[in-house]
Amino acid sequence: MKSIPLSCADFTFPLLKHEDSCRLISMLGVQGVDIGFFNGRSHLRPEDVHGRESEEGAILKTRLGDLGLVASDVFLQTGTTHGQRAVNHPEKSEREAGFEMFRRAVDFAVACGSRHLSGLPGVSFEGVADGDSLQRAAEESSRRAALAGEAGLCYSVEPHVGSIAPTPDKALEFVKLAGDITLTLDYGHFVYAGFSNQEIHPLLDHAGHFHARGAAKGRLQAPVSENVIDFLAVNERLATRGYDGWICLEYVWIDWEGCNRCDNVSETLLLKSLFQNT
Secondary structure, eight states, X not given: OOOOOEEEEGGGSTTSOHHHHHHHHHHXXXXXXXXXXXXXXXXXXXGGSTTOHXXXXXXXXXXXXXXXXXXXXXXXXXXXXXXXXXXTOSSHHHHHHHHHHHHHHHHHHHHHTOSEEEXXXXXXXXXXXXXXXXXXXXXXXXXXXXXXXXXXXXXXXXXXXXXXXXXXXHHHHHHHHHSSOEEEEETHHHHTTTOOHHHHGGGGXXXXXXXXXXXXXXXXXXXXXXXXXXXHHHHHHHHHTTOOSOEEEOOOOOSXXXXXXXXXXXXXXXXXXXXHTO
């Protein structure tokens, strides 16, 4: 079976300086780093490198290379809330502000050596029918995918709790509407809501990137010992379909949905071992 490369997110260790977070990821024995590029709340922030995206990306590429790592993904989040500058924001000025941030994120991703860029699908807005909002999200995401493709990047969108695509069916509808979009797929967001592995598996055909961490019903993040996601089946299905992306070991540490209650170092190592022994 094809071995799928493993990465770890720099935002798994937000209390460390970025250099130390990358150094720890190297010590964990994975090959790649998913770079959080979150407005107002990550090690590396769009507003902090504004106008210097290519220069700062090149610095990051060197930093990672010195540690034997590469950038496996750049994950752009355009606001401090999911609605701010969302791809489906009812106000065109907000969508365009988000698109400008995306354009600059493309420059950053290319310069740091990533071949992949992730984003969010948008959220529901009061007074806007969800069908219209989903259509707008798909159209704008497709526009971004085209821009990323021109730069040699694959662009994927992550359906998540609270988004316009919170269920497997809605995620599939989004993909069909967008046409050329792929998914940054995290089973945890669906398992949390009570969906089974079998209900989520069809989304693997559309995965451009994969986020892995333990989860269970009502628990967005859980230790590997309490996890109900069938990562063995996920790995086999991805390998069988010739998936050429990464699996990111994406334990997070934030005060949201209890995602600050795991030992991220230990759980990352346990999850890494699970994938390497498949």
